[in-house]
Ligand code: NAD
């Protein structure tokens with residue numbers, strides 16, 4: 403069995419990807435120190451796959467600890483690197499925390515890639531690298547805008563570091579630029595577990611509906627869009643997970659090529675915030691308590707992906723739409739809150 407190292411395997415996208423990799427015949431080891439996740443998420447993965455997950459609960463910012471993982475696993479065919487901090491607002495408050503965690507972890511991993519000659523590397527990037535684009539949908543050739551947050555800067559810098567790294571190292575890299583990941587595994591055993599009050603729209607909707615937060619504020623309906631609210635490209639986390647498996651398969655098939663390719667991972671469809679609320683109310687039958695508030699500083703007005711490159715290169719296509727995203731996110735929220743998942747509540 404081919405062995406993949408997933409960093410951030412207990413996190414939201416990492417956990418769904420571990421499931422998908424196992425279902426496609428890979429052996430997976432994870433590195434996650436649970437600094438932004440719940441260790442019990444691994445139980446959810448085990449409940450779905452029937453496989454025990456090996457996780458190294460080490461900090462990737464320690465080179466010594468990171469090297470040990472590679473020493474114990476000399477047969478890795480690839481790495482999928484999810485582990486990072488991702489809260490935009492927190493990064494504005496504490497930029498050094500973000501530079502250190504997101505960039506030091508990447509540097510340490512790349513030192514190990516070099517030393518242990520790991521041929522394939524997949525990097526979690528983000529549509530945040532495009533900023534407020536002049537034209538939508540955005541392709542991978544759309545010019546990147548200056549980062550609007552220290553978090554965004556770590557993604558742009560990470561991409562640039564990898565582009566430079568492959569020039570002199572026998573390693574192939576994919577830079578996967580996620581749009582707005584949302585939804586949960588159809589079994590409702592794993593899903594998104596935001597820390598504190600959710601900043602992202604879909605968990606804010608489901609937590610409002612279940613009563614964890616009392617109401618959803620829509621951040622502005624005075625934008626120049628079809629209903630005045632912002633436009634985003636929501637992509638189901640299981641579609642995202644599958645793209646990572648297909649990414650690893652592509653890298654393996656191509657052989658080491660010293661390439662560093664950016665690929666957009668979005669549905670290709672823009673949805674407004676109000677359309678998302680309506681989709682949620684339709685699939686859940688629940689009436690959401692929401693009101694219109696002021697614009698959120700730093701919000702991009704409208705962005706969605708041109709995903710032709712993902713289709714052509716990876717043979718990838720989104721299987722789930724906005725209704726599936728809302729239905730699975732809602733099922734997860736309900737099961738988790740009522741203590742019906744293996745995680746408890
Ligand atoms: P997450 O916070 O759920 O998962 C990240 C995991 O990495 C957590 O389990 C955390 O404990 C772990 N981690 C962080 N720093 C670590 C360190 N130094 N050592 C060991 N473990 C560490 O986040 P996610 O939503 O699954 O995102 C995964 C990746 O995708 C991140 O790189 C994020 O920036 C990127 N991304 C996320 C989104 C999104 O909206 N969720 C969008 C675009 C890009």
Ligand code: WQD
Pocket residue numbers: 488490527528529530581582583600601602603604606618619620621622632633634675698701
């Ligand atoms: C979507 C829309 C909000 C919550 C963020 C990061 C980005 C990337 C994806 C990592 C916006 C509106 C939200 C609420 C609302 N992450 N909204 N009320 O801003 O597109 O991107 O996640 O790389 O870097 O910035 O996602 O889910 O926060 O917001 O009205 O309570 O929903 O204003 O228009 P965003 P989001």
